[in-house]
Amino acid sequence: xxxLVAGACKAPARRRAQGFTLIELLVVLVILGVVLALAxxxxxxDARQELQREAAQLALLLELAGDTASTRAGVIGCVLSPRxxxxxxxxxxxxxxxxxxxxRPRQLPDAVSLGGLQVRQQARPLGERLLLTPSGLAASFTVxxxxxxxxxxxxxxxxxxxxxxxxxxxx
Numbered sequence: 001x002x003x004l005v006a007g008a009c010k011a012p013a014r015r016r017a018q019g020f021t022l023i024e025l026l027v028v029l030v031i032l033g034v035v036l037a038l039a040x041x042x043x044x045x046d047a048r049q050e051l052q053r054e055a056a057q058l059a060l061l062l063e064l065a066g067d068t069a070s071t072r073a074g075v076i077g078c079v080l081s082p083r084x085x086x087x088x089x090x091x092x093x094x095x096x097x098x099x100x101x102x103x104r105p106r107q108l109p110d111a112v113s114l115g116g117l118q119v120r121q122q123a124r125p126l127g128e129r130l131l132l133t134p135s136g137l138a139a140s141f142t143v144x145x146x147x148x149x150x151x152x153x154x155x156x157x158x159x160x161x162x163x164x165x166x167x168x169x170x171x
Contacts, residue, residue: 051147066160077129
């Protein structure tokens with residue numbers, strides 16, 4: 001009776017030449033291209049994303065400053081400039097000094113700038129101190145920010161709630 005030996009019926013294997021086929025090289029290049037494109041998208045945020053991130057951060061810091069004014073029972077000022085902002089509080093001598101920690105002075109990224117300030121619907125120059133009082137009630141204000149063709153407004157109500165509003169720009 002015949003017996004089967006493992007591998008006895010197989011045809012002799014061809015020896016593969018050293019190296020990669022053209023298909024294998026093309027697949028690797030396509031994979032590398034996709035990975036590099038994704039890395040560029042994640043590492044280089046566009047102007048709108050950067051503006052939205054900076055506006056959201058400033059909105060949160062303005063609300064934090066208002067809450068801090070309430071808990072410390074002291075007025076906190078926010079000074080806005082085209083390239084950044086800082087939060088200040090008066091010391092015992094009545095001088096305004098910059099706060100630290102979460103409310104430390106901040107510079108905006110190169111593409112982002114502060115454009116204007118309105119307090120109680122009256123235009124104010126940048127550099128003027130925006131006051132956040134311990135009563136929890138503040139003057140309503142609007143701060144505009146821009147990055148390239150994109151613009152947003154930070155709108156604060158009298159209770160100190162700040163929201164970011166995207167302004168649609170034609171073009």
